[in-house]
Amino acid sequence: MKQDNLEIRISCFLRFGVLLSGTLIFLGWIFKFRPTGNPYFNFQIYDRIPFSDLIFFYWDKKDWAMMISYAGLISLISLPLVRVIVLSILFFRQREYNLAMISFLVILLLFLSMSMGLLL
Numbered sequence: 298m299k300q301d302n303l304e305i306r307i308s309c310f311l312r313f314g315v316l317l318s319g320t321l322i323f324l325g326w327i328f329k330f331r332p333t334g335n336p337y338f339n340f341q342i343y344d345r346i347p348f349s350d351l352i353f354f355y356w357d358k359k360d361w362a363m364m365i366s367y368a369g370l371i372s373l374i375s376l377p378l379v380r381v382i383v384l385s386i387l388f389f390r391q392r393e394y395n396l397a398m399i400s401f402l403v404i405l406l407l408f409l410s411m412s413m414g415l416l417l
Contacts, residue, residue, distance in 0.1 A: 307383060311376055318373035325366025378407055 346354075355363045385400035 303387065307380065311380060314372060314376045314379075318369045318376070321369025321372065322366050323369075325362045325364070325369060328362035328365065378404070381407065 352364075352367065355367070381400055381403050385397055385404060388394075388397035388400055
């Protein structure tokens, strides 16, 4: 019964996280929306800019709409990572060592894939 309660808590946390992330992304887009001109102008030219430079650019420009959108995007991307971390701790505490090792391997692969995505 205790495990069912924990699984319900994890699913509620994930549901709340997705709703919060979606709300942040939506608010950022609404604040950025300007009904005049071509709304697709920003998407006509693609510049490959590192993520950290982009964040610092918006921070210096004080473009809060884009910062809110990126905060929602970062939280949405981090939700599966948080879920795997919580489940690996849960498996370890329940002495399910095989499942814990598999989940730690998933965490390692997630970090590896994210770092490759940031570096390449």
